[in-house]
Amino acid sequence: MENLIRKNIQNLVAYKVDAPQYEIIVNANESPYDFPMILKRKFTDEICNTDLNRYPEACFPELLKALSDYTGIPTDGIICGSGSDELIAMINQAFVNPGDVVVSHSPSFDMYNIWANISDSRHIRVPDLPGHLPDVDGLIKAACDNQAKLLYLCNPNNPTGYIFPKQDIIKILDAVPSLVVLDEAYIEFFGESGVDLLANYPRLLILRTLSKAFGLAGIRCGYALGNKPVIDVLYKVKAPYNLNVLTQKLAVLALQNRDKTLKNLAEIKSEREKVMAVLKEFPNLTVYPSGSNFIYFETPLAEKIYEALLSRNILIKRFKETGTCPESIRFSMGKPKENQKILEIIREVVYNEA
Known part of the structure; x- marks a missing residue:
């Protein structure tokens, strides 16, 4: 075996x-x-009127519309997955060949390393500077010297809570040859997103989730924001029905009622x-x-x-x-x-x- x-x-x-x-x-x-009870009851009513014998919407149009309304990104610049974990898997499947280099700062989210190992790539983790300040110059050097395929920036960072200043993100984007994955799983707790950078940086991809601020870790709904050419590549490796109908409907309900879910x-x-x-x-x-x-x-x-x-x-x-x-x-x-x-x-x- x-x-x-x-x-x-x-x-x-x-x-x-x-x-x-x-x-x-x-x-x-x-x-x-927990998710507000008034919305749970509304969700229950919706499910009672949903045909569960049919496959869910493969490209989740209603959810994409709700995410577009929330983020300001066109629907063709959004893709959804079963949490950020699946999106990281899709990114590796679409862009990383065995032996390619992936760069991240360290310590950071474990799934970057796990999927680098699964994709048989070489993961270079650049240690933080004293005070847990990411080594921006070190990240740039590692990505450029090794022609890295991916560079992960977790902002705010898990587990240290550090925030990348916008000028550091721009400095990295201007310097590296990589697809830069800006992981904003916790962005609602900070507030200053890098979404506005997408217009000028075609190699930027932003990860988000409904697991944290929206209180929906149980439904496993993440999404990525990017320019259409990058999102189109990710759709090539997306499983046809990767988000079940219950997740899609509850996610839409949460986004449409942000005053309640983010209160x-x-x-x-x-x-x-x-x-x-x-x-x-x-x-x-x-x-x-x-x-x-x-x-x-x-x-x-x-x-x-x-x-x-x-x-x-x-x-x-x-x-x-x-x-x-x-x-x-x-x-x-x-x-x-x-x-x-x-x-x-x-x-x-x-x-x-x-």
Whole structure:
């Protein structure tokens, strides 16, 4: 059997995620607020009037129209996928040959590396500068020296929360030969998108999702914005019915009712600032600025904090030490009472160890 498996897949560790069964879950950057009940009821009525024995719309025209209204990008400049994950897979399938180079800053979203490995490409990860500032010149050099096919920019970045200034994005676009993938999964928490750059940069592709700010991680709906020639290439590798009818209808409902689905943005950002202010007062924690719905901090107490929270039925994200990063924690914003409870436990650990 082993000789039948592609060599680059044999040593690949499967990305398996166990269903979390915890009282408080702040490990996956999800919204702590569920989809509004009034819209759930409307969705239920729509599904009762939908023929589920038929395949869904293969090119999701109603969803593209709703996304166009939201982003200002024409429908022929948009493609949808089952979360950003599927879109990253499609990008690799369409553009990357075995042996090609893919560049990203590091640390960043794991799926860039996973799909680089699956596509049998060479992934160059450019470590952040001190203070978790991406090495813009290093990224440009890596992409140019290696004629990289793809260059990923995660903005705001997961897991560090860093924001790329617009001038740095432009500097990279002006310099590299690559398709630049600007991942804006968390852009609603920051606000300054790179969508306006699409008009002048044909090799720019922007990834978005409804999983974060819209609170719809459960329906798996992501989308990419780009110029028509790039989007047309992605349609060549898209599965015919990659978004089921339930996902499409719920996504349209969310986009058409943005006043309801995005109403908690201000509170989440306010909680982020409050929690960050408290964490900065604790010893042995290095807290970094964030433009997202989570906070990232490095600490030698990461394992003890993680275990203490786990023992209280709370799941947070812990990163083990690597060659370039010390032990760290990513803390997704929960509801105010949840955040307060987590802070109390972190305080206990920090001051017991001081």
